[in-house]
Amino acid sequence: MDNKLLDGLNKQINKELYSAYLYFAMSTYFLETNMEGFAKVIKEQAKEEIEHAKKIYNYLIAKDEKIILYQIDAPDSNWINPIDAIKSALTHEKYVTKCIEELFKLSRDINDYSTEIFLQWFITEQVEEEDKFKTLLEKMENVQNCDCEVIHIDRNLKLDSEYVE
Numbered sequence: 493m494d495n496k497l498l499d500g501l502n503k504q505i506n507k508e509l510y511s512a513y514l515y516f517a518m519s520t521y522f523l524e525t526n527m528e529g530f531a532k533v534i535k536e537q538a539k540e541e542i543e544h545a546k547k548i549y550n551y552l553i554a555k556d557e558k559i560i561l562y563q564i565d566a567p568d569s570n571w572i573n574p575i576d577a578i579k580s581a582l583t584h585e586k587y588v589t590k591c592i593e594e595l596f597k598l599s600r601d602i603n604d605y606s607t608e609i610f611l612q613w614f615i616t617e618q619v620e621e622e623d624k625f626k627t628l629l630e631k632m633e634n635v636q637n638c639d640c641e642v643i644h645i646d647r648n649l650k651l652d653s654e655y656v657e
């Protein structure tokens with residue numbers, strides 16, 4: 493595999509694991525503010541990010557490529573309120589989308605067909621991820637001035653979430 497692409501994929505493993513770290517921190521923040529619904533949904537998100545990292549890891553193993561596990565940074569977690577936290581999640585997902593698109597473009601430019609096809613899954617996944625946080629943010633922005641309504645959203649998330657851990 494092209495060195496630049498391989499390095500990018502190894503760094504993407506790190507970014508997915510950082511995402512998991514970020515969402516574990518965010519889930520903790522919501523638990524501390526007694527918002528169990530948000531905490532559950534975000535913890536579920538953290539688990540998904542670990543799956544994303546594993547997907548890239550398994551792909552590189554299957555291709556007999558060298559895995560490099562870079563250090564994972566501590567997440568930035570100074571959120572001032574729930575809406576700020578969800579906003580930062582959306583910003584982060586947009587950043588990840590950009591990273592995936594760059595890898596996709598690189599694999600296309602150098603005619604690495606299997607990596608291009610592999611990354612298609614991530615391109616689609618990022619549309620879902622951004623949409624998830626955008627929808628949540630819109631709901632929260634609509635009720636911005638009423639804390640009781642945010643608590644109501646939290647309660648619904650707790651009921652909606654299939655995640656039981």
Ligand SMILES: [Fe+2]
Pocket residue numbers: 508511540541544588
């Ligand atoms: Fe991800």
Ligand SMILES: [Fe+2]
Pocket residue numbers: 511541585588621
């Ligand atoms: Fe994500």
